[in-house]
Amino acid sequence: MSWLVVGKKYLKKDSSDIFEFVGMGSEHGTFKVLDLHGTATEHVFPHADLKLFRATDKAVPAKLALELATKLQMDVCDTWSLELEKAQVQAALLTNHSEMLVFVVARESLLDVSQLLFTNTHKIYAAGKIKKHGLKIYPFGSVQLLKEDLAKKQEAQQAGKVLLKVKSSGRQYQVLAGKVDIQKETGAIPAFFWIPSTEEEAEATMDLSSTVYQGWLEIPCLKARKPLQAGEQLQYYKPPVQTGRKKLKTTRLAFGKAGFVQPFKASWKGRSANSMSCCSTCAPASTVPALLWQRAMVEIQERVALAFAGGRHVPIPPALLVVGSDGSKYLKVRPSHGAICKLICGEAKCKEAKNPSLAASPALAKLHGQIQKALEPDQPGDDIFEAKDCKRKQLSKKADAPETVTISVNGTDVVLLAPKSSKTTDLIVKMEPQMMQAVFDMLAVDCEACFRELPKRAYTRSGKYRGKRGRSEEHSGKDEES
DNA sequence: AAGAGAGGCGTGTACTATGA
DNA sequence: TCATAGTACACGCCTCTCTT
Structure with missing residues (x-):
């Protein structure tokens, strides 16, 4: 053989x-x-x-077949036309910047960076008087294509990313701030990125607008919105983004206490309040819908609250809710999340613990072990060359990974979303009462140990928190100052 | 193949708004 | 004044992509 x-x-x-x-x-x-x-x-x-x-x-x-070679020619290849566009955008950005970093309004005396004051904390102030519109600052840095995904675009805009737009193709490119090392005196100050936004319109000294470079590329631009006096910081006005909290505030002003109200139950797709209870003896793990009003327009947002082991309902933040590709709902059981700890261990125990977390739970580790095992590829056969194939399978595991994985937890089949990496600690459990019950039961055993005995991750305080006394020191053991 | 850099994710702390 | 919920952000590790 x-x-x-x-x-x-x-x-x-x-x-x-x-x-x-x-x-x-x-x-x-x-x-x-x-x-x-x-x-x-x-x-x-x-x-x-x-x-x-x-x-x-x-x-x-x-x-190669002639048809294939023709199809894959460089001048008809999408990738390379994108590369070309990117290179053109990059060149346009840097050319525009070098010409216009400090814009000179016709017949005004030349301005230069000596009329600006830069700080090591990445802020810029006027060093002398600057006339309205007498200063324009453009971004510079390397560009990177922003994916077409609309959600990502919105996210990018909310995060204050600096974007260029090609008018013909509509594609957007993110400008990445150039590097500067003040100690080594290398690089260049990315002035555009050192001008922060402010939500106080009165504090704003700059306006954010955009210019069109040679008719085809939209480049953002910051210009002095008023005459600037020496010492005034360069910052531009950005209207505040409504947060959930603020929406709630507006609502309460309009409607009083909305909270978790009765009328909603009727519209909860026919579910009763304790529909998540698995049996009469088990603790009810129920979903309770709540209302979140936005402004006075009566917009309704469904929210989920869960109860376990006779505890009170714990509202689950939207960040912990995941929807699978088939529309199934999943709960992200994040071991360090306050809501998850409160749900599994109960409010009383969580109150006793400082920063409750189940991250160190042996039961959690066991569940992760089961998940990893379930995701492992088949064992290699006898062929001595198959070891190589096996390694390749592991390398491509991520790309080939199934969306869900099923493990048995105390006799109950539990469906989870497959973790993105072996280091992922969140269990993303399908929101079925029996499945959540099985997982919660298993984790609940470790509450006491996690809160009292088991070590937590160390935390080195730095940046603006350096030197502050905090609650973490009792367990971090790293902050030895004072 | 190795290294660099960007960005994502998990964990934890600090802060703020709100209500009791 | 205190407790609570939610948000912002720091840090460190990891993955992915690109470059050399």
């Missing part, structure tokens, strides 16, 4: 040819080698030489 597999490709030591195994004789092994034109030549090797062969994934040299 040979380890060589008929039809598979092999490399031979000291040869660049790719051999396809044809068959084994009593004294020789037979291979064939294909040339560019598909013509095969036969090669025969004695058994003693077969140890020189190793399995390979390399492709046999062959001509």
Whole structure:
């Protein structure tokens, strides 16, 4: 029985040819080698030489079909037209910047950066008087294509990313701030990125607008919105974004206490308040809808609250709710999240603990072990060359990974979303009462130990928190100052 | 293949708004 | 004044992508 597999490709030591195994004789092994034109030549090797062969994934040299070569020509390839556009955007941005960093209004005296005052904390102030519109600052840095995804675009805009827009294609490019090292005196100050936004209109000294470079590229621009006096910080006005909290505030002004109200129950798709209870003896893990009013327009947002082991309902933040590709709802059981700890361990225990977290739970570790095991590829066979294939399978595990994984928890089949990496600590459990019940039951055993005995991750305080006394010190053991 | 850099994610602290 | 919920952000590790 040979380890060589008929039809598979092999490399031979000291040869660049790719051999396809044809068959084994009593004294020789037979291979064939294909040339560019598909013509095969036969090669025969004695058994003693077969140890020189190793399995390979390399492709046999062959001509590409003319149609394919035509299709993949550089000048019709999408990738390269995108590359070209990116290069043009990059060039336009830097050309525009070098010409316009400090804009000179016609017949005004030249301004230069000496009329600005830069700080090591990445702020910019006027060093002298600057006239209205007498200063324009453009971004510079390397550009990167922003994915078409609309949600990402909105997210990028909310996060204050600096975006360029190609008018013809509509594609957006993010400008990444250039690097500067003040100690080493290297790089260049990315002035545009050192001008923060303010929600106080009165504090704003700059306006954010955009200009169109040579008719095809929209580039953001910050310009002085009023005459600036020495010492005034450069910052631009950005209207406040309504947060959930603020929406709630507006609502309460309009409607008084909305909270978790009765009328909603009727519209909760026919579910009763304790529909998540798995049996009469088990603790109810129920979903209770709540209302979140936005402004006075009567917009309704459904929210989820869960109860477990006779505890009170815990509102679940939207960040912990995930919807699968089939529309199924999942709960992100994030072990360090206050709401999750409160749900599983109860409010009383959480009150006793400072920063309750189940991250150190042995039961959690066990569940992760089960998930990893369930996601492992099949074990390799006897073929000595399969070890290589196995490694390749592991490497491509992420791309090939199924969306969900099912594990057995105390006899209950629990469906979870597959973790994105082996380090993911959140369990993303399908929102089915029995499944959540099984997981919660298992984790609840560790509440006491996690809150009292088991070590928590150390936290090194730095930045603006350096030197402050905090609650973490009792367990971090790292903050030795004072 | 190795290294660099950007960005995502998990964990934890600090802060703020709100209500009792 | 205190407790609570929610949000913002720091930090460190990781993955992914790009470059060399």
